[in-house]
Amino acid sequence: MEEWVGYKWHEYITRQALGEFPEHAVTLKDEARPLGVLFRALGGDPALSLVTAEPRHFRLRRRFLHKLAGTHRKFELAWRDEQNLRLPERIALFPSRELNRDLYLWLAALAASPQPNDGDWFTDNQTMVENLLARWPGLERLYQRLVSHTLQWRPQPEDLPTDEARREDAIRQALIHPGSVPNLPGAAHDPWPVILWLYPALDKAVSASQISDDDTNQSNPGGLAKKRKRRQAERVEAFDRDQGLMIFRLESLFSWTEFIPVDRAGDDTEEEDAEAVADDMDMMSVSSDRRETSASIKFDLDLPSEENDDLRLGPGIHLPEWDWRRQTYREKFCCLQPMLARDAQPAELPEPLRRPAKHLQRQFSALKPLKQWQKRQVEGEELDLDACLEREVQHRQRQGAIDQKLFRRCQQSQRDLACLVLADVSLSTESYINNHQRVIDVARDGLQLLSEALSASRDPFALFAFSSRRRDHVRFHHIKGFDEAYTGTIRGRIQALEPGFYTRMGTAIRQATRLLQSRHEHQKILLLLTDGKPNDLDLYEGRYGIEDTRMAVQEAQKAGLTPFCVTIDDEASAYLPYVFGSNNYVVIRDPAQLPLQLPKLYLNLTR
Structure with missing residues (x-):
């Protein structure tokens, strides 16, 4: 009973202290899609991810009720950087759902406007508001309505000390008449947050790649919001070896605060309740000490020995890579190594595929030359x-x-087209679907059924697969060339495909483009099969990999090719429209249906 009373008392005090209207709350998850459309329509960078903002600490002059409830220490505010547009996860400040939604719309519109580089947060926001209202006068009424309710939410100047009152008057004047206040007066405490403005990016002393998921898991350009926040961090020189991962008592539980020296900024494995653990932490410690990396746990994937690896065809092909930060190509930056399965034996079509293969052969035989x-x-x-x-x-x-x-x-009569199928065989294809079949197994079945269909239609086609281990070793598996007949040898190569390494997608697409460019057919299709976004051990993560892949797709389109992506990634619609275009990809919701859906997709592409 005492616990229940205490919980209800805490709930009541917190609700009174926050001064919010939870019954009119609007969440970013529900508004993400229209916000993304608005952001891009007003000229915002389509490569930015729309994610939730982590709370910022403020040293405010809090009232007694705020201190009693322990509130008003942290606020979720809007800001953007080169990677993301960050908006509050939930807005319930105003007594109307429409007003709370309007605040989301205003913040997205403000973030889409050009960002001044003066470095003065106070004047920069006034300039952005002025420019936005001048460019889109229809937002004037929305802005004035939000300002009116925002001023009611803010503290009254007469309740503050002289210096803080003077500063609050300046902020109010800047909100009502943007551009009219040249500078912000100083005071002992932080000013009350200005929810209508964009705040600077958090301290970059600790890079985002080391303390957050920004460059590894959050790159969903123009897509839905992800509930993944950057964490507060501190940089330390090194960790004591005695403070590593160890158990010495029952109460010594594993958590993110414990340190394992590994040679990667992030770990691909998922830990149960890991995000909840991180949310409970006040500080994460980040170290660049690498002395113990090889002696403890190593997540890197070593290449197999020469005698156990596939055959290498030639010394390798050097290809460029697009660096979106510098807006230029890195010439001969990647080394693509053509590979051929060493121990692949000629094989027959597996028994479960023979019946659907016969049906596809009858269907596609109607397309052969007459x-x-x-x-x-x-x-x-x-x-x-x-x-x-x-x-x-x-x-x-x-x-x-x-x-x-x-x-x-x-x-x-001749169908004047050629198709090159490029399959992703990275380590992620080792995962299981429906608890009994691996992604790589489904991909192999799809390649075999599509090959049976194309051999019946006599359309020229080629099959390749790819994976990578950093830029100097992009593996490009030769399965079938355009001039090779589809025989048991090709089936054996398909069945010999195994998962491994990572997904440097842009390099593989560039090599596939070169191969297709040498064909004389009028229509050239580049069909990409994948289960996830581009990634690799080095800098090829997040937006860097997305931008390079997008540039490789644009190169293929300029060369007269038709790139099309088939994926089973549930989150693909968050980044593939930016990479391939809204009509040049498809998401297979049930991965088990990929083998049967693939020939149908080919028919639709070649009609």
């Missing part, structure tokens, strides 16, 4: 009897000009 006779030709292989009889009649009747087209010629 012989057609063209009549009344000046030259040809045979005489056209109908034309000859008609000429004889004209001669006997002594008519005027006599038709000299007395032959017929056989012409073969």
Whole structure:
């Protein structure tokens, strides 16, 4: 009973102290899609991820009720950087759901406007508001309505000490008449947060790649909001070895605060309740000490020995890579190594695939070239009897000009297209779907069924697979070239595919583009099969990998190719529209259906 009373008392005090309207709350998760559309429509960077903002600490002059409830220490405010646009996870400040939603819309519009580089947060926000309202006058009424309610939420100047009151008057004046206040007066405490403005990015002394998921898991350009926040961190020189991962008592539980020296900024494995553990932490410690990396736990994937690896075809091909930060190519930055399965044996089609394969062969055989006779030709292989009889009649009747087209010629109808299928065989394809079948197994079945269908239609096609281990070793597995027949040897190579390493997608697409460019067909299709976003051990993470892949796709389009992506990644719609375009990808919601869906997608592409 005492516990229940205490809980209800805490709930009541907190609700009174916050001064919010939870019944009118609006969440970023529900508003993410229209906010993303608005942000891009107003000229915002389409590569930015829309994610939730972590709370910021403020040293405010709090009232007694705030101190009693322990509130008003942290606030979720809007800000943006090169990677993300961060907005509050939930807004319930105003007594109307429409007003709370309008605040989201205003913040997205403000973030889409050009960012001044003066470095003065106070004047920069006034400039952005002025420019936004000048460019889009229709937002004036929305802004004034938000200002009116924001001023009611803020503390009254008469309740503050002289210096803080003077500063609060300046902020109010800047909100009502943007651009009218040149500087912000100083005071002992932090000013009350200005919820209508964008705040500077958090301290960059600790890089985002070391303390957050920004460059590894949050890159969903223009997509839905992800509830992944940056964490507060401190940088330390090194960790004491005695403070590593160890158990010495029952109460010594594992958590993110304990340190394991590994040679990666992030770990791909998922820990149960890891995010909840991080949310409970006040501070994370980050160290660049690498002395113990090789002696403890190593997540890096070493390459197999020469005798156990696939055959290397040639010394390797050097390809460029797009660096979006510098807005330039890094010439000969990646080394692509063509590979051929060493121990692949000729194989028959697996028994479960034979029945659907026969159905596809009957369906696709209708597409193969047919012989057609063209009549009344000046030259040809045979005489056209109908034309000859008609000429004889004209001669006997002594008519005027006599038709000299007395032959017929056989012409073969041809589908003027070629297709290159590029499959992702990175380590993530080792994962299971439906607890009994691996992603790589589904991909292999899809490649075999598609090959059976294309061999029946006689469309020229090639098969390749790729994975990578940093930029100097991008593995490009040769399965079938355009000039090779689809035989048991090709089936054996498909069945020999195994998961491994990472996904440097841009490099593989560039090599596939080169191969397709050498074809003479009019229509050239680059069909990419993948289960996730681009990534690798080095800097090829997050937006860097997304931007390089996008540039590689644009290069393929400029070369006259049709790139199309087929994926089973549930979050693909968050980044693939930016990479491939809204009509050049498809998400297979049920991965087990990939083998049967793949030939159907090919038919739709080639109609």
